[in-house]
Amino acid sequence: xxxxxxxxxxxxxxxxxxxxxxxxxxxxxxxxxxxxxxxxxxxxxxxxxxxxxxxxxxxxxxxxxxxxxxxxxxxxxxxxxxxxxxxxxxxxxxxxxxxxxxxxxxxxxxxxxxxxxxxxxxxxxxxxxxxxxxxxxxxxxxxxxxxxxxxxxxxxxxxxxxxxxxxxxxxxxxxxxxxxxxxxxxxxxxxxxxxxxxxxxxxxxxxxxxxxxxx
Amino acid sequence: xxxxxxxxxxxxxxxxxxxxxxxxxxxxxxxxxxxxxxxxxxxxxxxxxxxxxxxxxxxxxxxxxxxxxxxxxxxxxxxxxxxxxxxxxxxxxxxxxxxxxxxxxxxxxxxxxxxxxxxxxxxxxxxxxxxxxxxxxxxxxxxxxxxxxxxxxxxxxxxxxxxxxxxxxxxxxxxxxxxxxxxxxxxxxxxxxxxxxxxxxxxxxxxxxxxxxxxxxxxxxxxxxxxxxxxxxxxxxxxxxxxxxxxxxxxxxxxxxxxxxxxxxxxxxxxxxxxxxxxxxxxxxxxxxxxxxxxxxxxxxxxxxxxxxxxxxxxxxxxxxxxxxxxxxxxxxxxxxxxxxxxxxxxxxxxxxxxxxxxxxxxxxxxxxxxxxxxxxxxxxxxxxxxxxxxxxxxxxxxxxxxxxxxxxxxxxxxxxxxxxxxxxxxxxxxxxxxxxxxxxxxxxxxxxxxxxxxxxxxxxxxxxxxxx
Numbered sequence: 001x002x003x004x005x006x007x008x009x010x011x012x013x014x015x016x017x018x019x020x021x022x023x024x025x026x027x028x029x030x031x032x033x034x035x036x037x038x039x040x041x042x043x044x045x046x047x048x049x050x051x052x053x054x055x056x057x058x059x060x061x062x063x064x065x066x067x068x069x070x071x072x073x074x075x076x077x078x079x080x081x082x083x084x085x086x087x088x089x090x091x092x093x094x095x096x097x098x099x100x101x102x103x104x105x106x107x108x109x110x111x112x113x114x115x116x117x118x119x120x121x122x123x124x125x126x127x128x129x130x131x132x133x134x135x136x137x138x139x140x141x142x143x144x145x146x147x148x149x150x151x152x153x154x155x156x157x158x159x160x161x162x163x164x165x166x167x168x169x170x171x172x173x174x175x176x177x178x179x180x181x182x183x184x185x186x187x188x189x190x191x192x193x194x195x196x197x198x199x200x201x202x203x204x205x206x207x208x209x210x211x212x213x214x215x
Numbered sequence: 216x217x218x219x220x221x222x223x224x225x226x227x228x229x230x231x232x233x234x235x236x237x238x239x240x241x242x243x244x245x246x247x248x249x250x251x252x253x254x255x256x257x258x259x260x261x262x263x264x265x266x267x268x269x270x271x272x273x274x275x276x277x278x279x280x281x282x283x284x285x286x287x288x289x290x291x292x293x294x295x296x297x298x299x300x301x302x303x304x305x306x307x308x309x310x311x312x313x314x315x316x317x318x319x320x321x322x323x324x325x326x327x328x329x330x331x332x333x334x335x336x337x338x339x340x341x342x343x344x345x346x347x348x349x350x351x352x353x354x355x356x357x358x359x360x361x362x363x364x365x366x367x368x369x370x371x372x373x374x375x376x377x378x379x380x381x382x383x384x385x386x387x388x389x390x391x392x393x394x395x396x397x398x399x400x401x402x403x404x405x406x407x408x409x410x411x412x413x414x415x416x417x418x419x420x421x422x423x424x425x426x427x428x429x430x431x432x433x434x435x436x437x438x439x440x441x442x443x444x445x446x447x448x449x450x451x452x453x454x455x456x457x458x459x460x461x462x463x464x465x466x467x468x469x470x471x472x473x474x475x476x477x478x479x480x481x482x483x484x485x486x487x488x489x490x491x492x493x494x495x496x497x498x499x500x501x502x503x504x505x506x507x508x509x510x511x512x513x514x515x516x517x518x519x520x521x522x523x524x525x526x527x528x529x530x531x532x533x534x535x536x537x538x539x540x541x542x543x544x545x546x547x548x549x550x551x552x553x554x555x556x557x558x559x560x561x562x563x564x565x566x567x568x569x570x571x572x573x574x575x576x577x578x579x580x581x582x583x584x585x586x587x588x589x590x591x592x593x594x595x596x597x598x599x600x601x602x603x604x605x606x607x608x609x610x611x612x613x614x615x616x617x618x619x620x621x622x623x624x625x626x627x628x629x630x631x632x633x634x635x636x637x638x639x640x641x642x643x644x645x646x647x648x649x650x651x652x653x654x655x656x657x658x659x660x661x662x663x664x665x666x667x668x669x670x671x672x673x674x675x676x677x678x679x680x681x682x683x684x
Contacts, residue, residue, distance in 0.1 A: 055556065059559075060559070061556075061559035061560055062559070062560050085547065085550070085556070086547055086550070086551060086556050086557075088556075088557050088564075088568045089568060089571040089572070090557075090564060090567050090568055090571065107547075108543075109540060109543040109544065109547070112536065112539060112540045112543070113540075138571055138572055141572065141573075141574055142570070142571045142572065142573060142576075144576060
């Protein structure tokens with residue numbers, strides 16, 4: 001069970017999310033509609049994870065992102081899932097900023113696939129990473145390492161993308177319907193081809209992959 | 216990064232004459248300026264301008280008068296109307312070109328930057344409509360006026376040049392006098408006249424070497440007058456060129472703005488229709504289908520008790536689920552096309568995001584200490600997006616540079632956006648409708664778009680926008 005704080009200014013979505021999470025047995029400690037209320041609610045409830053909309057009152061620009069960055073600084077034990085109508089790669093870069101632990105950035109669309117969404121939220125609550133496939137595909141497209149990426153097989157690219165999203169080996173094997181051993185082999189091959197140092201732990205791995213793609 | 220913005224090559228300007236006069240009394244400084252004037256850089260430039268200008272002005276004047284006069288004469292008669300009107304249209308389009316030539320000469324030699332008037336826009340419609348627009352082209356008529364006024368100007372310039380030439384000639388008298396005028400004593404020689412600018416009869420004569428010194432002094436006086444005469448004539452020319460070759464009078468400006476506004480209204484109506492169509496054909500259809508699927512699923516599940524057809528209901532809910540997700544994607548694209556949300560944060564951030572999504576590597580340098588108004592930021596963003604898309608599609612470039620900076624001048628600040636690629640070049644606003652559309656959009660807020668794209672590249676496109684619309 002996760003303890004969750006939700007910050008979302010659209011009432012329909014706020015209540016929908018609350019219901020969705022409660023039906024799955026999680027506890028929604030607070031559901032608020034702006035950045036200040038979010039900071040207050042997190043300080044009060046110390047939840048496992050906060051779901052934060054980027055555009056909220058009063059300016060409807062990026063106060064959600066700014067609140068999320070504050071949370072990342074002040075409440076390291078609370079995971080932050082930024083939840084937005086659109087994806088800006090730069091926002092992702094600012095959120096990660098050298099630390100991929102307990103952070104997520106997903107399109108609101110993803111809530112349509114309830115199981116995937118809750119899995120991503122759980123990952124973030126547990127100190128993992130959840131990046132939207134859209135962010136990852138933008139990173140692939142804009143990457144300076146097109147040559148390096150071209151050496152990968154199709155399957156390896158899929159695995160790399162899932163790693164960048166922040167999935168564990170188990171998550172990757174479930175998503176691609178392949179065995180855990182096959183995933184490990186692919187991962188080793190990718191790290192070899194791209195010349196990345198083998199890294200311990202999922203968070204380190206995400207950072208290494210993202211740094212490679214973004215560099 | 217891309218240091219190739221045209222404005223980076225600011226032309227070095229010579230100091231204004233007399234601007235560095237050392238200390239001393241006011242009369243002393245004035246005297247220094249008067250004596251120094253003939254040797255100043257400005258005087259040299261103005262003389263050069265007159266030298267170029269006299270033949271150019273006369274030629275332009277002759278060409279225009281030569282076609283215009285008979286055309287006007289003929290156009291009055293019943294038979295000659297067509298020929299006469301064609302002649303006038305020809306003169307008008309020649310005058311526009313001549314105006315451009317004169318502007319360039321003034322910019323080159325006098326450093327007099329005169330903005331070009333709005334280019335002529337050929338309206339759609341019958342030949343009568345087009346002819347009417349041509350005949351109402353005020354900028355061209357003003358150019359004709361300027362070209363004809365060049366005739367008296369050319370006379371003034373000629374006079375100024377004559378002062379220089381005669382002054383120099385007179386100054387040389389004492390040098391060659393002993394060589395040629397060395398008569399045997401007692402022989403009577405007719406007096407030699409000093410060179411005098413044409414409309415004045417010569418009134419200084421010399422019969423001896425001593426007299427030739429007097430001529431030389433006369434020449435020096437001419438040379439002291441010459442720069443001020445030149446400056447007077449050139450100043451008159453500058454004033455005429457500014458008022459006749461520039462963007463025009465207030466009424467002309469009002470007409471241009473009316474046209475720009477009409478285009479803007481058309482564009483926004485077209486945009487709204489496009490949005491309406493996208494919504495109607497896209498998200499609306501998907502939502503309708505979704506509602507239908509859910510309605511059918513509800514039926515299959517029945518009002519209460521055991522559902523009659525669970526399998527079918529599942530399929531229908533699946534379809535509705537898929538439709539909802541597709542509608543979301545479509546709406547997101549649409550929203551981004553109307554107004555990219557990241558623009559709220561700032562142009563720099565929006566450009567960086569734009570660059571991040573590009574298939575070709577893009578470097579962005581943005582130096583924007585102040586924020587332009589939202590309308591300007593939006594135009595700049597869409598320009599960058601369009602130019603980036605163009606470069607990606609057509610140029611075959613390996614690297615694109617986007618720069619955004621604020622250029623402060625004395626009177627006003629402008630936002631300058633540069634998009635530069637190392638591709639094939641050959642971009643031409645006259646051919647590609649995309650660039651022309653951008654030009655229109657930029658022009659609607661009095662901005663400017665300039666293209667440098669020689670065949671073989673590189674392509675540098677610069678958009679200058681005011682800080683507020």
